[in-house]
Amino acid sequence: MTKLIIDTDPGIDDAMAIFYAAAAPEIDLLGLTTIFGNVTAKTATRNALRLLEAAGIDAPVAHGAEAPLVLPPFKPSAHVHGEEGFGDIPPAAPRGKPIDEDAADFLCRMAREHPGELVVCPIGPLTNIAHAIQRDPEFVKNVARIVIMGGSLEEGGNITPHAEANIYHDPHAAEVVFASGARVEMVGLDVTHRVLCTEEDFEGIAVKAPALGGMLQEMSHFYLAFYRSVGKLDGCSLHDPAAVIACTHPHLFGIREEPVYVACDGEEAGMTALAKDGRAPIGVCMTVDGDAVKTLFLERLAQLP
Secondary structure (H helix, E strand, O other), X not given: OXXXXXXXXXXXXXXXXXXXXXXXXXXXXXXEEEOOOOOOHHHHHHHHHHHHHHHOOOOOEEOOOOOOOOOOOOOOOHHHHOOOOOOOOOOOOOOOOOOOOOHHHHHHHHHHHOOOOEEEEEXXXXXXXXXXXXXXXXXXXXXXXXXXXXXXXXXOOOOOOOOOHHHHOOHHHHHHXXXXXXXXXXXXXXXXXXXXXXXXXXXHHHHHOOOHHHHHHHHHHHHHHHHHHOOOOOOEEOHHHHHHHHHHOHHHEEEEEEOEEEOOOHHHOOOEEEOOOXXXXXXXXXXXXXXXXXXXXXXXXXOOO
16 A cells, blocks of 8 residues: 655645545555645645545645745636635635644655655645755655656646746746655656546546535536636646556556756746756656546546545
């Protein structure tokens, strides 16, 4: 069983990924850490608590960084995920509260307690992961894998021509992570653009899992409308769920070992490209069995309440 922490900025596809992890029998979800991105960090923490409570998962939530390492804060992506992160679903106060530790300290402690076993899956900007690397020199040795949703090598960007959104929102943090020597795997647009979920798929999820599947279907109306607004009429990409699936099913992805750096300045800020400075390579997902990933996603979600 994979011991997993998801670093998240929920976010509609974050909700999809977290509900997938809740349903996957091969995942031991040790907790969530929260980050700015799709929403503010404060809203991300509220949403993370709400998702765990909806799924009946008793796991800690650690509040994370509220701004990038160097850059000023970004305005959240309300046009993609809605003002509160869940499309048109209104905000609601969760019963629980975040733990006293912040995200970076929680990540460092859990890596120490589970050396060589912990997989961290950041599906938002990488600020919390960079803080953990900077605070604890042993973190990169203790953590088994850092499986990132972000970046691309050949697909280009989705927020600028060069940059994928998670990397763009804190390129300096991403550069810290990619240069750290940790076992990093990048699940980027090269593969996530190849796995799509349609309106009919969400309808099927809701039929098979009326409570949580229905919640995802309600969120999906806003998300699919955004995709249609930018000319993508065949569904929404399974960005964050694909990264969580890569944590436990890496054989579904074709992975190249490449050194990667992140551009931090100018028009190319947030671009992920091949490095020539002698740094250690990371695993870059370049191909995917999209049908198998989508089938697994739908099968797991059908097992939800």
